[in-house]
Structure formats: structure tokens, C-alpha cells
Amino acid sequence: MAxxxxxxxxxxxxxxRRDFLIYGSTALGVAGVALTAWPFIDSMNPAADTLxxxxxxxxxxxxQEGQSITVKWQGKPVxxxxxxxxxxxxxxxxxxxxxxxxxxxxARVQQEPWLxxxxxxxxxxxxxxxxxxxxxxxxxxxxxxxxHGSHYDTAGRIRKGPAxxxxxxxxxxxxxDTTILIG
Amino acid sequence: MMTIVKxxxxxxxxxxxxxxxxxxxxxxGPALHKQSWGWxxxxxxxxxxxxxxxxEVYRQVCVTxxxxxxxxxxxxxxxxxxxxxxxxxxxxxxxxxxPNDDGEMFTRPATPADRFVAPFANDKIAAMxxxxxxxxxxxxxxxxxxxxxDYVYNLLHGFASDAPGEPAAWWLKEREHAGxxxxxxxxxxxxxxxxxxxxxxxxxxxxxIVTYPDGKSPSVDQMAHDVVSFLNWAAEPExxxxxxxxxxxxxxxxxxTTFLYGLKKYIWRDIHH
Amino acid sequence: MSTYTPPTWNNKFVxxxxxxxxxxxxxxxxxxxxxxxxxLNYWWxxxxxxxxxxxxxxxxxxxxAMYYVPHVDHAFDSVERIMRDVNYGWLLRYAHMNGASVxxxxxxIHLFRGLYFGSYKAPREVLWWMGVIILFLMIMxxxxxxxxxxxxxxxxxxxxxxxxxxxxxxxxxxxxxxxxGGFTVDNPTLNRFFSLHYLLPMLIVAMVMLHLWALxxxxxxNPLGIDCKGPNDYIPFHPYYTVKxxxxxxxxxLFYAYFIFFAPNFFGExxxxxxxxxxVTPPHIxxxxxxxxxxxxxxxxxxxxxxxxxxxxxxxxxxxxxxxxTSKVRSATFRPMYKWFFWAFVADCLFLGYLGAMPAxxxxxxxxxxxxxxxxxxxxxxxPALGWFEKPDPLPESISAPVTSQA
Numbered sequence: 001m002a003x004x005x006x007x008x009x010x011x012x013x014x015x016x017r018r019d020f021l022i023y024g025s026t027a028l029g030v031a032g033v034a035l036t037a038w039p040f041i042d043s044m045n046p047a048a049d050t051l052x053x054x055x056x057x058x059x060x061x062x063x064q065e066g067q068s069i070t071v072k073w074q075g076k077p078v079x080x081x082x083x084x085x086x087x088x089x090x091x092x093x094x095x096x097x098x099x100x101x102x103x104x105x106x107a108r109v110q111q112e113p114w115l116x117x118x119x120x121x122x123x124x125x126x127x128x129x130x131x132x133x134x135x136x137x138x139x140x141x142x143x144x145x146x147x148h149g150s151h152y153d154t155a156g157r158i159r160k161g162p163a164x165x166x167x168x169x170x171x172x173x174x175x176x177d178t179t180i181l182i183g
Numbered sequence: 184m185m186t187i188v189k190x191x192x193x194x195x196x197x198x199x200x201x202x203x204x205x206x207x208x209x210x211x212g213p214a215l216h217k218q219s220w221g222w223x224x225x226x227x228x229x230x231x232x233x234x235x236x237x238x239e240v241y242r243q244v245c246v247t248x249x250x251x252x253x254x255x256x257x258x259x260x261x262x263x264x265x266x267x268x269x270x271x272x273x274x275x276x277x278x279x280x281x282p283n284d285d286g287e288m289f290t291r292p293a294t295p296a297d298r299f300v301a302p303f304a305n306d307k308i309a310a311m312x313x314x315x316x317x318x319x320x321x322x323x324x325x326x327x328x329x330x331x332x333d334y335v336y337n338l339l340h341g342f343a344s345d346a347p348g349e350p351a352a353w354w355l356k357e358r359e360h361a362g363x364x365x366x367x368x369x370x371x372x373x374x375x376x377x378x379x380x381x382x383x384x385x386x387x388x389x390x391x392i393v394t395y396p397d398g399k400s401p402s403v404d405q406m407a408h409d410v411v412s413f414l415n416w417a418a419e420p421e422x423x424x425x426x427x428x429x430x431x432x433x434x435x436x437x438x439x440t441t442f443l444y445g446l447k448k449y450i451w452r453d454i455h456h
Numbered sequence: 457m458s459t460y461t462p463p464t465w466n467n468k469f470v471x472x473x474x475x476x477x478x479x480x481x482x483x484x485x486x487x488x489x490x491x492x493x494x495x496l497n498y499w500w501x502x503x504x505x506x507x508x509x510x511x512x513x514x515x516x517x518x519x520x521a522m523y524y525v526p527h528v529d530h531a532f533d534s535v536e537r538i539m540r541d542v543n544y545g546w547l548l549r550y551a552h553m554n555g556a557s558v559x560x561x562x563x564x565i566h567l568f569r570g571l572y573f574g575s576y577k578a579p580r581e582v583l584w585w586m587g588v589i590i591l592f593l594m595i596m597x598x599x600x601x602x603x604x605x606x607x608x609x610x611x612x613x614x615x616x617x618x619x620x621x622x623x624x625x626x627x628x629x630x631x632x633x634x635x636x637g638g639f640t641v642d643n644p645t646l647n648r649f650f651s652l653h654y655l656l657p658m659l660i661v662a663m664v665m666l667h668l669w670a671l672x673x674x675x676x677x678n679p680l681g682i683d684c685k686g687p688n689d690y691i692p693f694h695p696y697y698t699v700k701x702x703x704x705x706x707x708x709x710l711f712y713a714y715f716i717f718f719a720p721n722f723f724g725e726x727x728x729x730x731x732x733x734x735x736v737t738p739p740h741i742x743x744x745x746x747x748x749x750x751x752x753x754x755x756x757x758x759x760x761x762x763x764x765x766x767x768x769x770x771x772x773x774x775x776x777x778x779x780x781x782t783s784k785v786r787s788a789t790f791r792p793m794y795k796w797f798f799w800a801f802v803a804d805c806l807f808l809g810y811l812g813a814m815p816a817x818x819x820x821x822x823x824x825x826x827x828x829x830x831x832x833x834x835x836x837x838x839x840p841a842l843g844w845f846e847k848p849d850p851l852p853e854s855i856s857a858p859v860t861s862q863a
Binding site for chain 2: 494533536539540546547550691695696699700702703705706707709710713714716717718720721726727729730739
């Protein structure tokens, strides 16, 4: 077939009409399908109303020394513990180097009496015990995960058992002396 | 090909011609005064200042009776309010929350993440307070009526009298013409555009009832215009992104289709039929 | 007609796989070298277009179902949440909503193309049956889908249509309660409609497969309506019809996108943005436009059971159409009388559609009755009689013959 004469000029370059049409259509079509996929994928991301509830405000004033409360933040439990002097001492005197996930106590709290951690075991996602009076707190007076026996100390650090990491500290800030905003 | 298209049109034309005489509408009441709204047409969009003014009308007037339950206070950030302004606006309303650790419900100031607080706890109270009529939710009003924006705009203007039980002159004349007794409910207000004309809502927009942030007091027409704009945004908050995306999509499809047409011509160049 | 010899695949994996599951060979045979009449016009694009819209409907539907809540207290609000808070939720919802209208448009055009060119005649009767079953399933799916947003039209549409079943003698009342799962259209009804609305499209897909199987067994009809006689009459499906259908798809998407982005509620009813209220019926109950002709036929008969039967018959009669049409000639191009009766029938259907939207009062009722009688007369009187009276024009020798003689 006499293809040679069937050229078109693009930016001064001779291109066979056939190639121009085929590659042009294919490129456009592929790009279109890819772009169309995005709304479908993005629709599965958290919706605006879900995101709007991404922060939780906690009033600390009713929590007595030695007490813990659990609040819900982004659907997860957050442990807020008002630590006693003894608990703070225990957390501070621990040799950081000996820890599996070495972190000093003051890197994990903003104000010494208040320990705020996400209450999800870093092993496989169970919720450790130790919030309510009478529940086992493990060998280090912090929390104890009943699923596979991880022990956390009074700074929420992993001390014993299979969990690889310390309990996560969520992003939070003190709005005033007795109120924190998590998230 | 073209003949078939033509014939389809002829068939459609025939079908309408047959029923032409039957098309006469029921024809009562004045026709809607059509407004030109900025968001119509394929390039249309909202004037955010109008929307904020409309929100002022809503929160100074309509909010007494009408919920806007599909809106959250945070949505106001999309029409130009800052986060702090939205917090302050939301803080003016109380929402019920709870139960707290003592098992009791309590109220707290609303936050941007809360829905617009409804004026009444439930429909029964709303009906009791408003003489048996439940003031409808407004968040979809401009979509839930035929020619919604024009309808709401005209309705706000369409009162025959500030007093209840006083029908419009044209309506009385019409009854007289038909030889009917002009019976109009004592407690209802006559509105030219409301279906059945008897509306429970008294006229709401009067000079001086609303103050805009610049301290000015808008005219009734201005208020009606602004609040309808705001309500249309409340019903179709996606409108602007929808149209932008639509233009890009049509542009893209136009180019793609042109390419495909060229390719089709090229591939079929040797096939005659 | 040459017999198909599968090619040897060069790619090792393809060859290995194809020996075990010959799907590549199947695609090659049915979508690449598949012999299609060389003279198919653009009216033959509508079948594949409808298939593509079916895929779009299923895709958007699956994602909408991730957020939709089938409960009377939450359905309406969950749809509004999709429209406002879910990322691109408005796009998915409007594409799905308008997709229903587009799907019916394409299917109706496809169906009338079949009527005009006699595609239902031997040897394609079973192919035609599969199509009628698809239409029937589409009607069911669309009806139940329309109920899901739980607006006023959803609720009252569901009430009116489910009540049709009560026309069944003796057990009608029990049957309706069984359908509802309660004493009115209520939460159980909404739940099962959602379940079935998700199921039926899968059946449609299955029926489309059978439709295609039947099509590829007896091959496409064509605008001349004569059988293909030799290799000159055929061209391979790819690239000729793939590119033609892709171009048609581009045009369709332009049309479809216009409605999604610029007139998303054009086909809808304002009343469906009012949440369902079982205590108040809207003044005008109107079904979606694609049901209007059937809705008109329902109202043609002043008897409840009679109306329901008439409406069902309007679809069921399509099953026996291949035997009601006594003419041996397929394409209306060569049937000087049928051509006109075909257009009269199109006009009658459009007229019925118009009447279906009108209030149930005179003069509409009388008009509906005439139009309905004509609808059935077309199938039961005109088509059988035409085969006897009509003298068809001479048919061309072959598909390629008129081309060569003109050239």
C-alpha cells in the first residue's frame, strides 16, 4: 500500500497518518481510563464527615492521680493515665539502653503526670489490660496484653513479650492546663 | 442513516402533534418570575459573597423554624468563612450529646463537625408550635421543587397580605367567575405560588429585618435573592467542582472522539458499502 | 464460510495458559477475526454501547453500595452523605442515576433496530428471546434501584407497583404481603429490594453472555437482511468494528457526560428529593420516562387485573413476535408497507410514553385506549396480515453485489 504519501506534519515533522491516529487514540484512551479510575479509588478514602471527627478533646480535670480513662479517638482507644509520683519515678529510672524500643520517658510525655498513648498492642492489635482497678498491669505496673502476653511499663514502653514497639503516642496538644486535643 | 434520523423525528413530531390540543395546562395563579441565577449554564458558578449574605438571612430569619440538616457548620468554610469564624458561628448553638459517664444526656456548644442544629427536637414539637404544619427542611429545597430556585424566590415574594385569611384579588375574582364561594382558611396566609395557595408561614422578609456584616440592611428582593443562592448552594454544594470537571471531561472526550473518528475513517478507507 | 483455525501463540506463557484454558483463543476467535457483515451501519453500535453502560452501572453501583445504608431511617440521608461527604460520591451517584436512563435509551434503540431490520426472524429467534429477557430483568432492576434513595417517588412508586401483584385472584393479598415482608412498603421491602437490585445485574450479565453466544452462533443480521454468502460479504470484527464501536462510544460518552455534569437531574423528579413519607402521597405519581409506555398500557384497561395483564402482555408479546411476523423478508428496506407501519408503531410507542405522564383523566384515558389497541394490533393483526398483502421489493444478490454494481 502506498503509505508514503499519507503523512501529516506535526511541528514540522512528517508522521504517518496511521501512526499519529493509532498512538494518539491509544494514549488518550489509556490516560482517560486511568483518570476515570481515580474517583472510584478516592471514594474509598475517609469521607469528609469522617475526617471532621479526626480530633478528640479530653477534659483532664476529673481524673484523679493514679486513675486512667479510655477515650475514643478516630475509632481507637486512647489511654490517658494520671501517673502517681511513684509511677513517674519508675518510668524515669529505667535504663533506656536496655529497652527493646529505646525511648526516654520525657520523649513520651508533654507534662510528667499525664501519659497519653494509643491503647493498641503493637504486636497484633489487641487492647492491653490495666486501665481499670483490679485488672492485671503486667510485671512493670503499666499494661498487660492478654492476647500474647506483652508487658508495658508506666511510660507505655514494651518490656517483655512479643510486641516489637512501645505503645504509640498520638499527636496531641494542651489546649489549656486541664484540656488536651488529640489529633 | 439520515433518513432514519429524520423519520424518528417525524414520528416524534407526529406523536406530539396528535396531543397538541391536550397540552393545555391547568393554568391557575400567576406565572413564576424567572430570575437569572449565576450558577446556571455550563460556566455557571456561585458568588460566595451572595452565599454568605444568604447565610445571614438564614441564620437571622429562617433558622427559627427551618432545619438545614444535611449541612455541617464546617461546610461554611467552603463559602469563605475562616475556621475561627465557623467555630464562633457553631458555638452559638447548643447540641445534645451524651450519655456521659453518669448515664445522662447533656448539652454542649456545637463544633464545626456538627450538623446545623435543628430548631425543633422532632417533627411533633415542630407541628405543635407551628399550628400543625411542620416547617420543611431546607437543605434540598431548591432541588425538591420544580424550578426550585425560582419557586423559592417567588414564594418569598408571593404573599397577598401580611395578615392571615386574606386572599389575593385575582383569586377572589376567579372564584366569583366560577360561581364558587370564596372560602379561605382563617389562619393561613395567601401565597400566589404555594400549591393550593394557603401557606402556614407568614411573610418573613421585611425591610430592616436582617443586617449584613457591612452593617447595611438589604432590600426584600436582595434578601430573597441571597437566601435562594445560599439554599441552592446548600442543595448542590458540589456544583462548582462538578461543572469544572464536566468542562474538562467534555474537552477530553471531544478530542478523543475526534481522534477515533479519524482512525475509523482511516481503517475503513478501503471498505465501501 | 471458512472454518476457524486457531493461531499458534508465540508467547510461551500465553501458549502454556491457552492450552489449559483457551481463553486467548476464544477472544481471538470471537473479538478479532470474528466475521461480521461488511455493511453494518451505526445502528448496530447500540448493542455494544449498552453492554459498556452495563459495566459502568455495575462499577458505580458497587462503589455506591459501600456507603449506601438500606434502612428506612438512613437510606435518604446516606444518599445525601454520598452526594456531599464521600469523595467524588456525587459523580458516582449521578453517573449511576443517569446511567439508568442512558442504558434504557440504548436498549430501546437496539430493540427498535431489531424490529426495523427483522433481526428477530429465523434463525435468530433465541437471540431475540435472550434480548427480551434482558429487557425484562432491566425493568425489574431499574424499578428496585429507584426505590433505594427512599424519596417520595421511590416510596410511592414502590407502593403502586407492588400493589399490581394484589390483582392476582384469590392469593393477591397474601402475595403482596409476602413481597413487602410487612403490611406496607417498609424496611423489609427496602432491604430485599437492595439485595435484589445487587443480584439482578449479575443475571443480566449472564443473559448478555447467552445473547452474545447466540449472536456468534448465527452471526449478525445486517441492514439488507439477506444472508452472507461468501468471504466477500464479511470483514473481521477487529479492527473494523472495534474502531467503529469505539468512535460510537466516544459520541455516547459526550452525551452521557453532558447529563452527569450539567443536567444531572434532567431525567429525575423533584419529588424524590423529599424524604419518603408514608402518610402523604405526592399529587402526581410519575414513573421514570422509560416505564411510561408500559404505565400507560396499565391504565388503558379499567379493570385492575386486566391492566396488569395488558402491561405484562406488552412485553411478553415480543417473545412470539418471530412467529407473528409472517413475512419472509427481514429488512424493512425491502418491505414498502412494513416500513410505514414500523414508523407508525414508533409513533404509537412515543405517544403512549407521553400519555403515561399525563394525569389519569379524560381525554387521556380514551387516547391511551386507542394507542394500546394499536400497540397490540401492530403485533396481532398488522404483522401477520402484511406477510400476505405486501409485495416485497426485489432483494439484492449478495451484500457485496449492490456495492460492486453501483461502483
